[in-house]
Every structure is written in structure tokens, then in C-alpha cells.
Amino acid sequence: MSKNLDMHLLLQNSRAYAEGFLSEGEVSSYIPQLAAQNPTLLAVSIISPDGAYHNTGNHEEFFSIQSISKVISLIYALMTLGEKAVFNKVGMEPSGDPFNCFIKLETAGEKPFNPFINAGAITTTSLLANNITFDELLGFTCKIFGDNVAPCETVFAEEVAAGKRNRSMAYLMQSKGVLGDDVEKYLDYYFRLCAVLVNTKHLAHMGAVLASGGKSPTNGQEIVPPRIVSIVKAIMLTCGMYDGSGEFAVSIGLPAKSGIGGGIVACGGGYGIGTFGPALDAKGNSVGGIRILRHLSEKLELNLFA
Ligand code: GLU
Numbered sequence: 001m002s003k004n005l006d007m008h009l010l011l012q013n014s015r016a017y018a019e020g021f022l023s024e025g026e027v028s029s030y031i032p033q034l035a036a037q038n039p040t041l042l043a044v045s046i047i048s049p050d051g052a053y054h055n056t057g058n059h060e061e062f063f064s065i066q067s068i069s070k071v072i073s074l075i076y077a078l079m080t081l082g083e084k085a086v087f088n089k090v091g092m093e094p095s096g097d098p099f100n101c102f103i104k105l106e107t108a109g110e111k112p113f114n115p116f117i118n119a120g121a122i123t124t125t126s127l128l129a130n131n132i133t134f135d136e137l138l139g140f141t142c143k144i145f146g147d148n149v150a151p152c153e154t155v156f157a158e159e160v161a162a163g164k165r166n167r168s169m170a171y172l173m174q175s176k177g178v179l180g181d182d183v184e185k186y187l188d189y190y191f192r193l194c195a196v197l198v199n200t201k202h203l204a205h206m207g208a209v210l211a212s213g214g215k216s217p218t219n220g221q222e223i224v225p226p227r228i229v230s231i232v233k234a235i236m237l238t239c240g241m242y243d244g245s246g247e248f249a250v251s252i253g254l255p256a257k258s259g260i261g262g263g264i265v266a267c268g269g270g271y272g273i274g275t276f277g278p279a280l281d282a283k284g285n286s287v288g289g290i291r292i293l294r295h296l297s298e299k300l301e302l303n304l305f306a
Contacts, residue, residue, distance in 0.1 A: 010299055011044050011056040018042060018277070018291035025279030025287035028260045031158035033064070037262065037278035042288040045204035046296070047217050049270030055201060062197040063276055064155045066259030067284075069141075069193035070121040071206075071232060071240075076140050077115075077124040078228045080131060089127065089178060090120045092231075094239050094246070100165055110176045116239040116257065119169045125193070126170075126179045126186035134189055138196075143223050145198055146205035146216065155195035163191060194259075203265040203274025210236075210255065211267035233267070237304075244283040252293050253303030264289040268302040 019042060028034040043057035077086045095113035112119035128137055142148055170187055173179045179186060208217035210233055214224035224232075236255035241248040241264075248256065256266035262278030264286055273296060277288025297303050 007046065007048065007052070007054045008056065010296070011046065011054055014292045014295035014299075015042055015044060015057050015288075017295050018288040021287050021291050022277065022279045025277075025281055027262075027278045028280055028284070030260075031155065031162050033152070033155045033158055034261060034278070037063070039279040041262075041276065041278060042292075043200045043276045044289075044292045044296075045200035045274045047204045047208040047211075047272040049211075051208075051217050053201065053204065055204075057200075058276065059200045061276060062199050063263055063278065064152060064194060064259070064261040065196045065198055065263060066194050066261040067116065067121070068203070068206075068257050068259040068263055068265055069190075069196065070116045070124075071236065071257045071265070072141050072144055073121060073124045073128060073137070073190075073193060074115040074235070075144070075224055075228055075232055076132075076137060077127050078231065079140075079224065081127055083231070086115075086124060086127065090115050090123045092235055092238075096243055100169075110173075110178055112173070112178070114235060114239045116235065118166055119173060122166065122170050122186060122190050123173065123178060125190045126182075129182065129186045129189045130180055134192060137189065137193065141193070141196060143216075144206050144209060145202035146218060147202055149196050149198055149202060151192045151195040152197050153195075155197075156192050159191040159194055160187075163187065166190070198263065200263070200274035200276045203263055203276075204272045205274075206272065207265045207267040207274060208272025210265075211270050211272045217272065241285050242283045244281070244285050248285075248290070249305075252290070252297045253305045254293065254297055256293065258285045258289065260284050262286045262289070264293065266293055268297070268304065269300060271296075271300065271302065 275289035
């Protein structure tokens with residue numbers, strides 16, 4: 001059997017194993033577009049270190065990136081403004097709280113704990129919005145995903161309508177001087193980036209960029225400087241899976257970031273991996289995606305700590 005067929009079989013096996021757990025999860029329901037998702041969808045795409053793509057399941061199905069956008073805004077803020085400007089406004093410590101919690105903004109200092117909780121992502125997005133157009137940010141997002149992706153206007157409108165909690169934390173941070181004055185513009189950028197539609201092939205491309213130290217898996221050109229890739233992967237490992245990041249690091253041992261739309265991007269051993277399964281666990285992580293990653297990490301020996 002060829003190496004390619006082996007990889008395809010591995011993906012199919014990982015999906016078959018994960019399917020058995022889907023009934024443990026539920027789709028997100030805070031906006032109608034997510035509530036309408038089919039919880040039985042499940043897909044995985046992988047790009048090997050040699051650049052070969054493999055997919056299985058519903059890999060052409062589009063879904064909104066949601067919190068995976070937080071990785072992109074962090075990367076681009078670091079690239080355009082530098083480490084000092086970014087980490088002056090946002091920390092790099094796990095919060096241990098759910099993604100939309102902002103209690104620590106009142107009890108533990110002004111700065112959001114990290115760029116992957118909502119408060120932190122709205123902060124990195126605000127830094128970008130003060131300096132660049134949304135189209136420039138979207139242009140960079142397309143490079144990360146290796147394709148012409150775009151926000152879904154319906155998801156965007158629903159995010160705006162449901163975004164009272166995000167709006168509250170943004171105005172609280174503005175009152176403390178963490179955010180500048182243009183709060184509605186920052187939220188607009190944040191919600192728009194959350195609403196970008198992708199499939200697992202796009203996430204695997206993003207994973208491959210991170211896995212290779214910042215290079216495009218198709219032409220080898222640098223998309224992200226290596227220093228920034230290493231910062232971002234460290235924060236993905238410690239904060240990328242909401243308040244389930246510690247358990248994910250222990251059991252799977254890969255830098256990863258999930259979104260409430262059901263996507264997960266992961267990287268390790270030169271592989272870029274994208275999974276999709278909208279049935280989520282209580283912390284907001286894809287039940288099927290986590291199981292697929294557990295299987296792949298074990299079989300490909302990707303766990304950083306094993
Ligand atoms: N748009 C979502 C929010 O900010 C993103 C949630 C997520 O994927 O964690 O509430």
C-alpha cells in the first residue's frame with residue numbers, strides 16, 4: 001500500500017473512531033446560523049510535511065471560523081505592530097475561565113489575560129483596526145488559508161445582534177484605557193473576522209503554515225516570520241482550547257485553536273491539520289475534532305511531550 005493510501009486510511013479510521021462520540025456534544029445555539037448546523041457532520045484534512053493534501057468526511061462543508069480568527073488577529077497584530085505594542089495591551093497567561101468571561105478584568109488588573117479569550121481578541125483586533133483596513137486584514141487571512149475566503153454577511157449580522165456581552169466587555173476595557181475610542185469599529189472587525197467561512201482544507205493550510213515555521217505549503221514563501229510562529233504556537237498550546245487547554249495539552253500535546261463553529265486547527269511534526277464537527281462539548285470544543293486529533297496524534301506520534 002502506498003504512503004498516500006496509508007494516510008487516507010488513517011484519516012478514515014480517525015473519523016470512524018470519532019463518530020462514536022458525536023452524540024456527547026451539541027451544536028452552539030447563540031446565533032441561528034450555528035444552531036442550524038448538522039451535529040453529525042465530521043471532517044478532517046491534513047497536509048503532510050511533503051505538501052500532500054488528504055481529506056476525509058465532509059471536508060468541502062463551509063463553516064464560520066469564529067475563535068480561530070483570534071490566531072489570525074494575533075499574528076497580524078504582531079507582524080504589523082510588534083511584540084511590545086501587542087503584549088503591552090494583552091497578556092500571555094491562561095485564564096482558566098470560559099472564553100467570554102471578563103471577571104478578571106475587574107479583579108486581576110486591566111489587561112486581558114491572553115489574546116484567545118474574547119476580551120484579549122477584541123484588544124488585538126482594536127490595535128489592528130486603529131492601523132489597517134478590514135480589507136487588508138482579510139487579505140492576510142486569505143494568505144493564511146491559502147484561498148480567497150470571505151465573511152458570511154448573515155453570520156456577521158447575527159453576531160452583531162447577539163454580541164451584547166462582547167460589547168459590554170469592549171466598553172469596560174475602553175473605560176480602563178485598554179481600548180481606544182472607536183469601540184464599535186473594533187467590534188465590527190472582530191465579528192466580521194469571526195464570520196469568515198472556511199472548510200477543513202483551509203484550516204489544514206493554516207496548520208501547515210504554522211507547522212513549517214511560517215511558510216506556504218504550496219510555494220514555500222514566508223507568510224509569517226518564524227519568531228511570531230513560535231510565540232503564537234506557545235499561546236495556542238496553553239490557551240487555544242478554551243478552558244480545556246490543559247487537558248488537551250496532556251492528552252494530545254499539540255498547539256491547536258478551536259472555534260465555536262466546530263473547527264479546530266492544529267499543527268505538529270510538520271503536519272497541518274484541520275477538523276470540523278459542530279457537535280461541541282461543554283467548553284465549546286468540537287467533540288469529534290478532539291477525538292480525531294487524539295487518534296492522529298497517537299498514530300503519527302505527534303504529541304510534543306510523549
Ligand atoms: N463570535 C464568537 C464570540 O465572540 C466567537 C466564539 C468562539 O468561537 O469562541 O462570542
